Amino acid sequence: MADEHGPLHVTGEVLATKKVGAYRLLTIAAPGIPQRFRAGNFVAVSVDGGRLARRPLWIHRVKEAGAFGATLDVVVKAVGPGTTWLAQRPVGARLEVTGPLGRPFALPREPVACVLVGDGHSAAPLFPLAERLRQRGCAVTLVVAGPDEAGLLSALEARRSARAVTVITGDGSVGVRGDVGTHIEGVLERADTDVVYAAGPLPMLRAVAAAAERRGSWSQVALETPMPCATGLCQGCPVPVVSQDGVSRLVRGCVDGPVIRGDRVDWEAIR
Amino acid sequence: MSRQPGPVMVASGCGGTGRELAAYADLVGLDFVTRSITLDPRAGGPAPRIAESPSGLVNAIGLQNPGLEHFLATELPWLVRAGAHVFVSIAGGSMGEYADLARRLSRAPGVAGIEINLGAPNQVGEGLFDVREPYHAASVVAAVRREFPADLPVLAKLRPDLTRVVEGARGAVDAGASAVVVGNSIPAAMPDGRPGGLSGPAIGPVSMRCLVEVVSALDNVDVIGAGGVSSVEDARRLLDLGASAVQIGTALLHDPTTVARVRAALTREEDTR
Numbered sequence: 001m002a003d004e005h006g007p008l009h010v011t012g013e014v015l016a017t018k019k020v021g022a023y024r025l026l027t028i029a030a031p032g033i034p035q036r037f038r039a040g041n042f043v044a045v046s047v048d049g050g051r052l053a054r055r056p057l058w059i060h061r062v063k064e065a066g067a068f069g070a071t072l073d074v075v076v077k078a079v080g081p082g083t084t085w086l087a088q089r090p091v092g093a094r095l096e097v098t099g100p101l102g103r104p105f106a107l108p109r110e111p112v113a114c115v116l117v118g119d120g121h122s123a124a125p126l127f128p129l130a131e132r133l134r135q136r137g138c139a140v141t142l143v144v145a146g147p148d149e150a151g152l153l154s155a156l157e158a159r160r161s162a163r164a165v166t167v168i169t170g171d172g173s174v175g176v177r178g179d180v181g182t183h184i185e186g187v188l189e190r191a192d193t194d195v196v197y198a199a200g201p202l203p204m205l206r207a208v209a210a211a212a213e214r215r216g217s218w219s220q221v222a223l224e225t226p227m228p229c230a231t232g233l234c235q236g237c238p239v240p241v242v243s244q245d246g247v248s249r250l251v252r253g254c255v256d257g258p259v260i261r262g263d264r265v266d267w268e269a270i271r
Numbered sequence: 272m273s274r275q276p277g278p279v280m281v282a283s284g285c286g287g288t289g290r291e292l293a294a295y296a297d298l299v300g301l302d303f304v305t306r307s308i309t310l311d312p313r314a315g316g317p318a319p320r321i322a323e324s325p326s327g328l329v330n331a332i333g334l335q336n337p338g339l340e341h342f343l344a345t346e347l348p349w350l351v352r353a354g355a356h357v358f359v360s361i362a363g364g365s366m367g368e369y370a371d372l373a374r375r376l377s378r379a380p381g382v383a384g385i386e387i388n389l390g391a392p393n394q395v396g397e398g399l400f401d402v403r404e405p406y407h408a409a410s411v412v413a414a415v416r417r418e419f420p421a422d423l424p425v426l427a428k429l430r431p432d433l434t435r436v437v438e439g440a441r442g443a444v445d446a447g448a449s450a451v452v453v454g455n456s457i458p459a460a461m462p463d464g465r466p467g468g469l470s471g472p473a474i475g476p477v478s479m480r481c482l483v484e485v486v487s488a489l490d491n492v493d494v495i496g497a498g499g500v501s502s503v504e505d506a507r508r509l510l511d512l513g514a515s516a517v518q519i520g521t522a523l524l525h526d527p528t529t530v531a532r533v534r535a536a537l538t539r540e541e542d543t544r
Contacts, residue, residue: 006294009528050326052525228321229524232291236321
């Protein structure tokens, strides 16, 4: 039966909805889930219209609220009919929520220098991570990237969460122009980085993992694979990894991930 | 004679290794059919493996599984310890492989029964023994039955092909199957044209028709309904139509508590009968 650390399946309620750049931030009362949250976890949400696959959403923040108890903020990027429906949920709407799901970011034992790199809405899990790392005395550098200003998630808030912030936009509308790949080496160098955490699309994660590897830094990447069930039941989100013994095998993105060591991902085989 | 499974079972391929389901359902006494296990490990197909279609999912998992050896060493003991009634789904590339699987499983402690996967939607493409002819399917059942203890059930899971399902069920029972499972994902295509199997509420009425045909054609045969069951009402309907048990699969991917909820509701009904 459900243990006190495992995921829960509950009917949640939308308490607030807010536009954040190109994304939608939903504050949800989902009893029991916020208390179990660790940075890097996500929730799976059901959508309407006979669509059976779950929609995985990053948990951006958990809050100790008053009347509704603890709540969680999730970020929705509307890309298809399911996520568009989700983004339009009004206050008071009910949602079937499962979580917290997935392996969270592993925290360093020592107060080391950490660089957190997030692209677009995927930067969401890095903010609670930054908080945890700061509590542990780690020097935190945040890199927030996106195609343009609207595509950046919480860039302003980033300044509160980190010692140094680098903003990168594809069109150069804010921060430096370019993508993570072109700037990551310099950032890692300047921060004298020990550990790198990254969340975003595959090419960006690969670039970050490679840059970390070249420096001899540890990296952990939060992968976004489509997850039909998101709970580990269906084997629909295969991620190729190379284990310590050099053998390549498939793990499940939802329960064995989404956070995986960057040097373990088989970047050639992943798609 | 061991207990007959039911009224609710976890369908093959939708309960993970059991560990993941344990967060949402009490495994004690739960009839759990494993994903199909093959003699050798199988990596499965490339991503994407699952696509949404209206009220359904098309899957092309490709029978990914760790192979019998690893299953017997890790997944089976965990399930048995958790208290599940483990029905091991098996799939083979030849008649000999099915017999080997059954023989090895007959010696594995804690196995409650075998379910023979005779209805994979892409049987031939996946290198499985071709059982599209009911005669061949029956031969597989006979081969498994010979190697597996007579007091443990062998379930034959058939393809929901209306034109052959009665013949398939009769053949399986004559060959020694303890029960037939009527329903499976039905042959379909992924959006890029690769072969896959459609499951979920979309196929419910198809599975039900097959069940009705088999139940009315075969007397005194346990027929387990599967395919599109996602609620207490769905389950009750199949039981009322003569199913001895129902399997729940795809619904678990949408709501992992489905099995626990349906089981609790049906168990209450049995208690008050």
